[in-house]
Amino acid sequence: MSWMDRLRGGFAKTAERIGDNLTGLATRQALDTSTLDDIEEALIASDLGPEASRRIREAIAARRFEQLDERGLRTILAEEIEKILAPVARPLEVTGFPRPHVVLVIGVNGSGKTTTIGKLGHWLQEQDYGVMLAAGDTFRAAAIEQLKIWGERIHAPVIAGKEGGDAAGIVFDGVKQAAATGIDALIVDTAGRLQNKSHLMDELAKVRRVLGRLNPEAPHDVVLVLDATTGQNALNQIKVFRETAGVTGLIMTKLDGTARGGIMVAAAEQFGLPIHAIGVGEGVDDLRPFDPRAVARAIAGLPPA
């Protein structure tokens, strides 16, 4: 399957949900206020968020249709979603110098963090960057093991310690070894616990302090991994992690098979944080840079442009 097919497959349920919510509305003869209200409500019910839904409603109202049909509605939807998504689409770039460029990856347990680190590492390797992984989530042995498995899978060295070890120490070793071996990007797994914010903050602060001592510009990226299937909860996570961890960008995962892909639009509208990539599966190739036009058309249920 091509990447585009997988993307469309991934967003099929979201598009279906939006389609279901809009069914019947497009065929109404008059584009009166009550139809526009219903369209706006349908979009909010599809997780696009109140602000984006209002903008799309206004765009539809401004077109002065003779008669609105479903295709027309989907086309406007795709255009307006693209306008919201385009400003936040920004692939992760390995710019940090001296090397390594350090990427801290944060997110609640189960968000797809470790899987995303593996996929992100592979994506950077495909661009000829040397990648190293650091197991900074020292709270659980399983997290360390899982990162090692991903390291083997993508043939990337993994810096890891023991369960309960010092995350900052791992990160320190990671930077030193990466610098010594000519690694371009160090991707750091971290422990994510929303329910224990102060601990998370203390640990991240320590990791940052240690990094800053090695290179004042590190970490170069603080990427929050979000599970799209959690819907509105993902927005709450952005809010909390932005305040506590200085998030610089997002990766949205599990967009395959969820009807809640609309949440990306709400996230872009509400926070304006860069979206680096999206995950549409568990395979090593299932993370791709975020293409706003392709995603907007997939969400709207339209074929690729």
Ligand SMILES: Nc1nc2c(ncn2[C@@H]2O[C@H](COP(=O)(O)OP(=O)(O)OP(=O)(O)O)[C@@H](O)[C@H]2O)c(=O)[nH]1
């Ligand atoms: N369908 C699908 N599953 C995914 C995707 N990304 C991750 N997963 C799965 O989601 C589950 C959790 O992923 P992990 O990478 O273990 O998540 P984590 O945030 O590191 O979680 P912990 O290791 O429990 O902290 C795993 O079963 C992954 O295979 C994705 O894009 N699509």
